[in-house]
Amino acid sequence: MSKFQAPKGMRDFAPQEVLKREYLFDIITQAFKRHGFMPLETPTMENLETLTGKYGEEGDRLIFKVLNSGDYLKKLRNKDEKEREEIITAEGSKKLTPYICEKGLRYDLTVPFARFVSQNHGQLALPFKRYQIQPVWRAERPQKGRYREFTQCDGDIIGDSSLLCELELLQIYENVFSQLKLHDTQLIINNRKILAAMAEMIGASDKLTELTIAIDKLDKIGRQKVEEELAQKGLDSQQIEKLSPLFELSEQMSKQEKADNQSTLKTLESILAQTEMGQRGIAEMRELIEMGQACELKTLYFDPLLARGLDYYTGTIVEVKAKNTQIGSLGGGGRYDNLTDIFGVKDLSGVGVSFGADRILLLLEERELFPENLETYCEVLIIHFGKESQVQHLQLANKLRKAGISTELYPSAAKMKKQMKYANQKAVNFVILQGEEEIQNGQITVKNMHTGEQKTQKVEEFIQSFAP
Amino acid sequence: MSKFQAPKGMRDFAPQEVLKREYLFDIITQAFKRHGFMPLETPTMENLETLTGKYGEEGDRLIFKVLNSGDYLKKLRNKDEKEREEIITAEGSKKLTPYICEKGLRYDLTVPFARFVSQNHGQLALPFKRYQIQPVWRAERPQKGRYREFTQCDGDIIGDSSLLCELELLQIYENVFSQLKLHDTQLIINNRKILAAMAEMIGASDKLTELTIAIDKLDKIGRQKVEEELAQKGLDSQQIEKLSPLFELSEQMSKQEKADNQSTLKTLESILAQTEMGQRGIAEMRELIEMGQACELKTLYFDPLLARGLDYYTGTIVEVKAKNTQIGSLGGGGRYDNLTDIFGVKDLSGVGVSFGADRILLLLEERELFPENLETYCEVLIIHFGKESQVQHLQLANKLRKAGISTELYPSAAKMKKQMKYANQKAVNFVILQGEEEIQNGQITVKNMHTGEQKTQKVEEFIQSFAP
Numbered sequence: 001m002s003k004f005q006a007p008k009g010m011r012d013f014a015p016q017e018v019l020k021r022e023y024l025f026d027i028i029t030q031a032f033k034r035h036g037f038m039p040l041e042t043p044t045m046e047n048l049e050t051l052t053g054k055y056g057e058e059g060d061r062l063i064f065k066v067l068n069s070g071d072y073l074k075k076l077r078n079k080d081e082k083e084r085e086e087i088i089t090a091e092g093s094k095k096l097t098p099y100i101c102e103k104g105l106r107y108d109l110t111v112p113f114a115r116f117v118s119q120n121h122g123q124l125a126l127p128f129k130r131y132q133i134q135p136v137w138r139a140e141r142p143q144k145g146r147y148r149e150f151t152q153c154d155g156d157i158i159g160d161s162s163l164l165c166e167l168e169l170l171q172i173y174e175n176v177f178s179q180l181k182l183h184d185t186q187l188i189i190n191n192r193k194i195l196a197a198m199a200e201m202i203g204a205s206d207k208l209t210e211l212t213i214a215i216d217k218l219d220k221i222g223r224q225k226v227e228e229e230l231a232q233k234g235l236d237s238q239q240i241e242k243l244s245p246l247f248e249l250s251e252q253m254s255k256q257e258k259a260d261n262q263s264t265l266k267t268l269e270s271i272l273a274q275t276e277m278g279q280r281g282i283a284e285m286r287e288l289i290e291m292g293q294a295c296e297l298k299t300l301y302f303d304p305l306l307a308r309g310l311d312y313y314t315g316t317i318v319e320v321k322a323k324n325t326q327i328g329s330l331g332g333g334g335r336y337d338n339l340t341d342i343f344g345v346k347d348l349s350g351v352g353v354s355f356g357a358d359r360i361l362l363l364l365e366e367r368e369l370f371p372e373n374l375e376t377y378c379e380v381l382i383i384h385f386g387k388e389s390q391v392q393h394l395q396l397a398n399k400l401r402k403a404g405i406s407t408e409l410y411p412s413a414a415k416m417k418k419q420m421k422y423a424n425q426k427a428v429n430f431v432i433l434q435g436e437e438e439i440q441n442g443q444i445t446v447k448n449m450h451t452g453e454q455k456t457q458k459v460e461e462f463i464q465s466f467a468p
Numbered sequence: 469m470s471k472f473q474a475p476k477g478m479r480d481f482a483p484q485e486v487l488k489r490e491y492l493f494d495i496i497t498q499a500f501k502r503h504g505f506m507p508l509e510t511p512t513m514e515n516l517e518t519l520t521g522k523y524g525e526e527g528d529r530l531i532f533k534v535l536n537s538g539d540y541l542k543k544l545r546n547k548d549e550k551e552r553e554e555i556i557t558a559e560g561s562k563k564l565t566p567y568i569c570e571k572g573l574r575y576d577l578t579v580p581f582a583r584f585v586s587q588n589h590g591q592l593a594l595p596f597k598r599y600q601i602q603p604v605w606r607a608e609r610p611q612k613g614r615y616r617e618f619t620q621c622d623g624d625i626i627g628d629s630s631l632l633c634e635l636e637l638l639q640i641y642e643n644v645f646s647q648l649k650l651h652d653t654q655l656i657i658n659n660r661k662i663l664a665a666m667a668e669m670i671g672a673s674d675k676l677t678e679l680t681i682a683i684d685k686l687d688k689i690g691r692q693k694v695e696e697e698l699a700q701k702g703l704d705s706q707q708i709e710k711l712s713p714l715f716e717l718s719e720q721m722s723k724q725e726k727a728d729n730q731s732t733l734k735t736l737e738s739i740l741a742q743t744e745m746g747q748r749g750i751a752e753m754r755e756l757i758e759m760g761q762a763c764e765l766k767t768l769y770f771d772p773l774l775a776r777g778l779d780y781y782t783g784t785i786v787e788v789k790a791k792n793t794q795i796g797s798l799g800g801g802g803r804y805d806n807l808t809d810i811f812g813v814k815d816l817s818g819v820g821v822s823f824g825a826d827r828i829l830l831l832l833e834e835r836e837l838f839p840e841n842l843e844t845y846c847e848v849l850i851i852h853f854g855k856e857s858q859v860q861h862l863q864l865a866n867k868l869r870k871a872g873i874s875t876e877l878y879p880s881a882a883k884m885k886k887q888m889k890y891a892n893q894k895a896v897n898f899v900i901l902q903g904e905e906e907i908q909n910g911q912i913t914v915k916n917m918h919t920g921e922q923k924t925q926k927v928e929e930f931i932q933s934f935a936p
Contacts, residue, residue: 004518004583004811007509007571012584013504015598022507034869036846036876037892038483039490043474043617044512044573044603050472065535067569070606073561081553088552093541101535103475115472116480119583125893127879130483137511139537149511162879167862294859295866343472378504391762394635396764401502408504411595411630424505425593 009142010149016375020361021151023374025133027179028153028355031172037155040130042112045103050102054111054342064148065101072100098127105137108152110339110352118160118343121377123197126159145358156352158339163284165228166316166335169353173320173331174299180360181369184323185330186259187299189288190306192334193281197272198246200272202239209311210234216307223247245271259301260347261289268304288316312336318353327363331355377406379466381423384410392439395458396432403463423449432462477610478617487842488829489619493601495647496621496823499640500599505623508598510580513571520572522579522810530606532616533569540568573605577622578807578820585626586811594627613826624820626807631752634784634803635759637821641799642767643789649827649837652791653798654727655767657756658774660781660802661749665740668708677779679703682777691715707794713739718773727769729757741837756784780804786821793830799823845874847934849891850900852878860907864900864927871931891917900930 006012013021045066052060076084076099087095091461106112110130117128133153142148155172157165170187177185195215199208210233214226227240247266259437265286272293273353285302292300308317315335322330333353340348380400382393393409408426410419423431433445438456445456474480481489497507504768513534518735520528544552544567555563556643574580577600585596601621610616625633638655645653663683667676678701682694695708717735733754740746753770761770776785783803790798801821808816832838850861861877868875876894878887901913906924913924 004586005515006583007513007515010511010513012511012587013507014588015508015510018507018509034872034874035844036849036874036896038845039481039486040483041481041486043478043480044605045475045478045617047473047475062537062538067533067535067565068571069530069532071561073556073564074933077557084556086551088541088556089545093539097535105534115474119480120482125890129876137512149513157879160879164858164877164879168877168879171866251696260715291862295862301677377501377506389562390632390759394759394763398639405871406502406504408597409632409636411625411632411636422593428504455936 005152007148009140009147010145015377018368019374020035020364021357022351023370024180024357024361024364025151025153028133028176028316029131031175031179032155034175035129037129037131040113040116040132041134042106042109042116042132043137045105046106046115048098048102048104050115051107051111055107059107062140063107064105064137065097066103066105068100070101075099082137086259096277096318104382106134107138108136109134109152109354110156113154114339115343117348118340118345120344121340121348124159127157127165128159129155130155131155145362147358151357153355153357154352155188155354156350158350161349163288163316165351166288166318167295169320169333169351170292170297170300171295173318173353174297176355177299177320177330180364182322182330182360182363182367184325185299186301186321186323187297187302188301188306188319188321189285189316190303190318191281191285191316193277194268194272194304195307197275197278197281199273200275200277202235202242204235204239207235208231212307213309215305216309217306218250219246223251246305250303253303259465261300261302264302264304265289284315286386305365308332308334312338314338316351320356322363325366326365327359327366329356330360330363374427375427377426378404378408378428380407380430380432381419381426381428382407382409382434383416384413385433385435386413389434389436389439391401393434396434396444399459400463403466430462475616477555477608477615479615479860483845484603488832488838489825490923491828491838491842492648492825492832493619493621496644497599497601499643499647500623500928502643503597503636504638505597505599508581508584508600510577510584510600511603512574512603514574514580514583515569516566517573518583519575519579519732523575528573530608531575532573532605532607533565534571534573536568543567551643557741574602575606576604577602577620577822578624581622581624583811584805585816586808586813589808589813589816592627595625595633596627597623599623613830615826617713619825621823621825622820623822626820627816629817631756631759631784633819634756634786635763637801638756638760638765638768638786639763641786642765644823645767645798648832650790650798650828650831650835652793653767654769654789654791656764656769656771656774656787656789657753657784658771658786659753659784661745661752661783662736662740662772663775664744665743665749666711668713668743668745669740670707672707675703680775681777684777686715686718686773691719696841714773718771721771727910729768729770732770732772733757743753746919752783776800776802780806782806782819784819788824790831793831793834795823795827795834798828798831818929843895844897845894846876846896847873848875848898848900849887849894849896850875850877850902851884851887852881853901853903854881857907861902864902864912867927868931871934873931873934898930 051063109397135149135151137149140146148277155169173187196208197210199205199211204211214229218226230240265282269282289300289302306317306319308319313334314337317334318332319329320331335351339350382397384393397407397409429449432449433448438444443456444459445454446462447454519531603617603619605617608614623637641655663680664676667673667679672679682697686694686849698708737750757770774785774787776787781802782805785802786800787797788799799822802817805817807818850865852861865875865877897917899915899917906912911924912923912927915922916932
């Protein structure tokens with residue numbers, strides 16, 4: 001093995017991997033475009049003042065920082081030796097960084113998007129609908145399926161609070177997963193107002209975050225452990241007991257063959273109707289579900305205990321899961337109200353979703369759902385017979401390319417075996433032989449590499465066979 | 469202006485810019501694919517041991533370095549205070565970097581490509597033909613047209629020494645620039661062996677690099693200044709005098725309306741035929757030019773004084789220029805023999821070209837050569853008439869999208885003026901009105917936003933009008 005490698009946790013994408021990724025990204029892009037979303041790209045680096053404080057303490061630690069260029073220690077050298085020594089020897093190297101780094105690598109697409117919207121506020125047509133597919137970097141410990149460089153695919157609609165925005169993103173989700181043939185995908189939806197209503201109902205509105213975090217784990221650790229965690233967080237047994245109807249609803253739902261969102265809405269209404277917050281949350285869910293029916297969405301699954309960790313969601317939340325796999329969430333998102341506040345622009349409500357590209361690719365791989373012809377880098381290889389026929393080979397190649405058929409001419413008159421091996425490695429569909437006899441007769445011999453069939457014909461006939 | 473900005477020298481690409489860039493990258497990608505090239509992507513970061521020493525001292529300085537994560541000063545803290553102080557106070561901050569940075573950002577696509585080829589040598593089908601379109605980073609002082617983050621587009625064929633590889637890249641160049649309608653583009657070609665032969669002819673083989681660097685400036689500074697520079701570099705007047713026929717040839721050529729490559733070859737033969745190197749170089753150029761004629765290449769221009777700065781070229785070199793603009797070179801490349809040597813893999817000859825994306829985009833902008841419909845983010849906007857017709861709007865939107873027509877429904881029943889303003893901002897081609905009357909008659913009213921014409925019709929009729 002070569003001593004020169006890509007950095008750990010980061011990947012080369014060889015040709016077949018690039019094509020698989022492009023297959024996915026193209027389906028996502030087309031779905032966004034069909035709904036009038038516009039592409040956005042932001043720089044790889046952001047100033048640290050833009051990034052810091054947006055991802056929590058752990059997040060700040062995981063941002064890759066870029067060393068200032070030039071004589072980056074100058075500022076430090078101007079300090080006296082004692083102060084310098086203090087900065088250098090501070091625990092965890094925490095003190096030096098601000099002196100030597102001004103920039104960091106993009107940690108997600110949301111913060112740069114918010115920075116862009118704030119910076120261009122007033123010039124953007126609202127609602128501003130953008131999609132963005134770019135890599136992000138996190139200095140996490142690399143492990144199976146977790147990388148330090150990975151691609152995020154986000155779509156957001158900002159500047160409008162209508163539930164039609166949510167609907168649109170759900171339509172895009174369903175459209176993408178159906179095109180990918182991941183037919184067991186569910187779009188699990190809920191509304192943060194319903195979670196807030198639960199907290200209110202049990203008299204624990206001050207513990208909404210703790211409640212959300214605990215409930216988020218129901219799937220993984222089960223009801224009993226969730227109740228234990230809630231007790232630890234300071235809920236008393238009466239409060240926890242009041243959640244029972246919700247846990248029971250969740251249990252019932254997990255036994256259903258098919259989603260019955262109307263019945264879930266009804267049950268929930270009877271549990272939460274006494275709070276105003278509950279009524280609002282349920283009304284929003286009902287409207288969204290009914291619009292979904294009008295649009296023939298088939299995979300909406302309303303789960304009132306879906307929580308999603310991120311604090312900044314304020315309304316609808318969504319998570320995408322495929323039923324028959326252990327691979328976790330394939331995407332998620334929700335409505336937020338305060339995204340651009342931190343950059344000085346208030347009152348812009350937005351809603352966004354994200355595709356978990358690496359997991360989706362893993363699942364497509366597992367189920368062998370990539371299109372068959374994806375790795376055909378080239379339709380045709382023309383065998384090189386020798387210098388004396390080279391001009392004819394070149395002209396043939398040109399003719400085929402002009403007809404839109406990707407074509408290679410082997411670059412030298414190597415042994416037939418070597419040329420055929422190359423044809424196989426490039427997975428071409430056809431090998432063309434244009435020897436002396438063929439040239440004299442104005443024909444070519446075409447070998448179909450899948451059937452093995454061989455046919456001598458006019459070039460025009462061969463080109464014709466590609467016509468749709 | 470918001471205090472939060474993208475870092476200096478780096479750019480946000482707003483939607484219209486992304487689409488222009490995609491237009492260019494798509495044409496380049498398709499051209500490479502038609503010739504059987506395969507896509508490759510390498511990580512944003514490389515280990516510094518991979519990058520350092522490949523770009524000269526200046527280049528090493530301009531590599532963006534990434535701070536190690538975690539307690540990055542640990543290694544330094546273990547040293548005694550005096551040594552630490554020495555490292556910290558060293559001139560230009562040069563001593564600390566190796567202790568705190570292991571990785572750097574990609575500086576070009578060539579070195580990561582060489583690293584990939586070396587690492588996967590033995591598994592790659594040779595010739596390995598790859599294209600790669602990715603950003604690179606250089607810590608240069610930002611100025612007009614020079615950015616710290618910019619995209620490179622490279623294509624290389626490695627593992628074959630046939631001139632057919634050069635030909636193929638020239639075909640791709642010509643194809644791309646012709647599709648971009650940059651019809652005054654020339655592919656200026658030469659061969660490093662011809663430059664070596666010149667040095668040999670005047671008895672200055674030991675000064676090949678100096679000769680190359682000086683001649684490279686002929687265009688800009690003129691013959692007299694080049695001769696002065698050569699004298700400064702230690703060539704005597706006799707040696708310089710011997711170059712006269714070449715300068716004269718160059719002068720003659722600059723007066724030609726059209727390239728006359730055959731006559732240039734002939735004149736050059738009479739000047740350089742006495743050296744074996746000259747004969748080889750001329751033979752290669754002749755073969756390439758003749759193959760170009762067979763393939764109907766129209767923009768090849770053989771210039772025996774084209775030099776190109778980069779040291780690692782060993783055979784054919786090429787530079788792309790548009791005649792009627794001050795914008796410099798639009799691309800360039802050449803044959804190299806030792807690319808992977810530094811990574812331990814010997815004897816892989818290759819040839820590569822690069823597209824100067826930013827300059828090409830600038831030129832397309834200057835000449836207004838982007839397609840007209842590029843900024844149509846959406847074909848259709850459906851006006852939202854109110855909650856009572858919302859389901860019909862949604863179903864209409866769905867029907868249009870299923871027919872492949874990108875469609876937006878305005879997300880709320882805002883004032884007509886506001887909705888029409890949005891339609892203009894998104895540059896839609898059609899606005900659809902579906903009011904009470906239309907719904908009753910099963911029709912829609914379509915306003916063509918270019919002609920202003922308005923027409924009431926069946927949805928199916930409207931869809932039909934998109935049929936090719």
